[in-house]
Amino acid sequence: MKIKCPACGAAASIEVLIAHDDARSLIVALTGISDDTAKAALRYLGLFRPAQKDLSWARAAKLLAELVPMIQAAQITRKHQSYPAPREAWIWAFNRCIEARDLGKLQTPLTGHGFLLENLTFWTPQKTTAATVLPSPQPSPTGEGAVSTKLRDGVGGLIAWAQKGGGN
Template identity: 40%
Template sequence: MKTRCHNCGTTASLDLLVSTNAAGRAFAEAFNVPAPLAPLMLKYLGLFRPANRELAFGRATTLLSEVNPFVNAGKLTFDRQTTDAPVGAWSWGINQVLAARDAGTLKLPLTTHNYLYRIVQGYDHRKHSVEGDEAAKAWSGTTTSGATVMLNGLRKPVLAGKTQRETWDIVMQEQNPGETADEAYERIKEKY
């Protein structure tokens, strides 16, 4: 049976993928996280795939083995800070990274996990959850008091009377060439 990974682009038989040593290790490492996180991890892994090439199994294994210990420990140590990082933080963080990719603000392919780590450090269980109830409301249309939006890894309050998505869209539209999303936000926030 042949299968093609929509994230890394490789095509091979399922038995070959599991029996190949590097592939087997990558496969095992990909599912060495809590079950709800596995599909998101695979999508995240696709962000490291070089343009016009497949992501090597050895590289995939290395990438996953760098993140998985933090995920499984529920704590992230990055930039000399240790932060609680439950499964919900990782789920929310990966979704934020994928949203940045979809918005075109993420330079691909990724080479490190630093962007994800910074986002996960900003996770607040009172504002974000695995189901994303508060974050989903703020993002999709219901303005939530105290809602924030991540811009270049920095948490900013949503613009007055706007949702996270509306704030994100406004900042992206107003952003000048060579200006970061954070700089654009600071420049336009007084208008709103």
């Protein structure tokens, strides 16, 4: 079965990936962490890619294997001090690394996890609470005071169309 990478567009056989020891190691390591954390971790691993080259499966698997025990333990030790590192902290820190690169404050390719771990020492629950998405306002049961948006109007139109038979 051929799969296409959503990041680079390369096509590969999933059977080849599973048969490749290092690729399989990376996939197994990813299964040990939550979905959102895994997505953020993969973006972070891209910071280790050398210019004009691909990041090898072996290097990606090794880098992730260094992080997974800390992610699962939900804490890190840095300079002989322990810091809480729940899933939200990891996602926040991975994103901070990407932002630093985008702002030109982080030189790539990275050679270690020092910048990431240092960011984790600054994490507080308030930093991720502020970044959470608030639910959109819900219309009142009477329909008064409903917030009108293009999305709501479009969904409303689709529902009305479907209730009329959907063009059948």
